[in-house]
Amino acid sequence: MSAESKILVVDDELVVIKSAERVLKSEGYQIEGALGGREAILKMEQGTYDLVFTDLKMPEVDGITLIRWIKKSRPNIGIVIITGYPSQDTMKEAIELGIIDYVPKPFTPSVLLDVTKRAVEWAEGRKPSEEKAVAEEFPPAMAKELDRVIREYRQRPGCLIPVLQRAQEIVGFLPPVVQKRIAKGLNMPEAEVHSVVSFYSFFTMKPRGDHNVRVCLGTACYVKGIEGVLAKIKDQLKIDIGETTEDRKFSIEGVRCLGACGLAPVMMIDQETYGALTPSKALKIISQYGGPASGQSPEEETAAVAEQEG
Ligand code: FES
Incomplete structure (x- = not known):
């Protein structure tokens, strides 16, 4: 930064x-x-x-x-x-x-x-080092398949989103090198491709882990204390938003609303939604996916939940 x-x-x-x-x-x-x-x-x-x-x-x-x-x-x-x-x-x-x-x-x-x-x-035209590595190693087979998809969709109106979805399936994420190739193939400005990738939360510019923890940072979740939950998750997994754990098991993503405001504060892990979170409840859920245990005894967890629920 x-x-x-x-x-x-x-x-x-x-x-x-x-x-x-x-x-x-x-x-x-x-x-x-x-x-x-x-x-x-x-x-x-x-x-x-x-x-x-x-x-x-x-x-x-x-x-x-x-x-x-x-x-x-x-x-x-x-x-x-x-x-x-x-x-x-x-x-x-x-x-x-x-x-x-x-x-x-x-x-x-x-x-x-x-x-x-x-x-x-x-x-600033910065690229995180991980993305640079991908840019250098973009495998020819992937590039070939991506070009084939671009050719297939090029003439169709509104083709950008389906091409990005297919590109994400092929490459796993959408680093700048992939966005550039798509922009060139569809003959549109790179900034337009980048805006669409940034706008929709289901697109990602960084490789994700086996389990993607999507933490809602929207207003309803913020009011209900998602910041405390997020701090604990970051602490436990030792990564920040947008990062992936060293063993590639977990990624954390911050999103603007998961459409479940009535359950705030909310997170999703892969396709599952978890609501009414407290810091310790979130850690317990993550441990069920193979994440590090919270390190708290059941009594401490109960006390933490009670404290959070006020
Ligand atoms: S604000 Fe969090 S689910 Fe809507």
Whole structure:
């Protein structure tokens, strides 16, 4: 993560700018705010920024107009949108314009930091070493099969998502080298392919372990204490979000909503959903998949659950 990355947060609500600023500054990012598209353009004309996080619905100069201006006048700036409930058309337009990712409003600190980390990596053209290795070792047989899929789907409307799904089945994940090959094969911008991969949580850019632990970082789960659960899982598996254990048994993924808010806080392991989690309950479930035991006695676990449930 780069502390030097300079981010401009654009929103017509000061409270959104302030809360993004509070979260991102605590991680060392340099943040400036602009109360709308017009002010953002003025700031970009006078200063340099690595990323712009922008709302879509704003008076006068709205988000889409701002994105168009950035793409034309400052094409090196990465764009992330922060928005409430975007219409499919608006989202499609933003993706076609080449946004990197989006943050749903209201956002939780974890979601904002997770998206920012990925956006900074993308903007800086960084590739985690594991992905570099894959880029170098992309086996010719896989490349051949991928090219065959691209040729098969190329003429069909809306072919990007099915091609990405097939690519993920073939390669196991979607590192930049695979995204680039798909973009070239389908004759579309790499940024558009990357936006779609980032937008849908079922696509992954990193190799996953045998069991994928998907922890919901959405608002309902956040309010019910998912951060404490996540901290314990990370601690127990000794990995962070987006990483895989050394033995390749487990990966942790942070997602924005698992569609089971009534059961919050929630996680999924592979296809199974687990709700009403406490830290110790989560560890117990993970141990049933062959994960490290929590190390707590049954009495300690009961006490921890009681404490969590308050
Ligand atoms: S917010 Fe967690 S399941 Fe919806």
